[in-house]
Amino acid sequence: MRVDVLGVAFDNVTLDEAVDRALELLEEDGPHLAATPNPEIVQRAGKDPEFAEILAGADLVIPDGVGVIYAAKILGRPLRARVPGIDFAAALLGRVAGTGRRLFLLGAAPGVAEQAAVNLRAAYPGLVVCGAHDGYFKEDGPVADAIRAAGADIVFVCLGAPKQEKWIAANGRAAGARLYVGLGGSLDVFAGRVERAPEQFQKLGLEWLYRLMKEPSRIGRMARLPLFLTSAVGARIRGK
């Protein structure tokens, strides 16, 4: 059963369950969409009906970010676990390495996806990365063709939200893969261009704080988090 958090319905899954579900989706013809919304993305969906509809039709919607967990708790329908998109991606790769499933990396600045491919092959022996493409292209068609030609089963689409989900909705079928995962800035992390927060920050649910310390220009985006939680309080009071 899904849990509605301010208009986005989340799967109430742990990390392991999310990966199990993704592996099931890989057994069926696609295209399937796995989305990893954080509070910012939920807020964006609230203002963008096309995006909200794509998320409503997604096959797997996992709660990325402690803000979603807080909001669910405030709403009186707690989610069982925070499942950061990047942890989900890493765990999924751990399970598909050695199975022959083929991964394509799409997104980020030129060179980043290729570097991520090198690092991921080293981190997950037996992983097949069948192609990579940067996220700054003008036409969708040739990119979808490249993914199809590479025979990809899984595509990590890292163009930022909602661009990545809209790209998947429009091109997923043509590109021929079974599972598309929208993963924002994850390729920058896999490529070693952006550091993840130290484990202590992650454990405390303070990864956002570390990111803010590293990139203070994110303050404008993050200042919306209190508003997000206030909306949850409002919705609870109105009995939604």
Ligand code: UDP
């Ligand atoms: N990006 C891209 N094409 C675009 C816009 C953005 O490939 O047209 C990439 C950007 O280089 C970065 C990622 O998308 O790697 C977005 O990262 P961000 O952390 O903003 O994503 P979020 O998860 O917060 O949506």
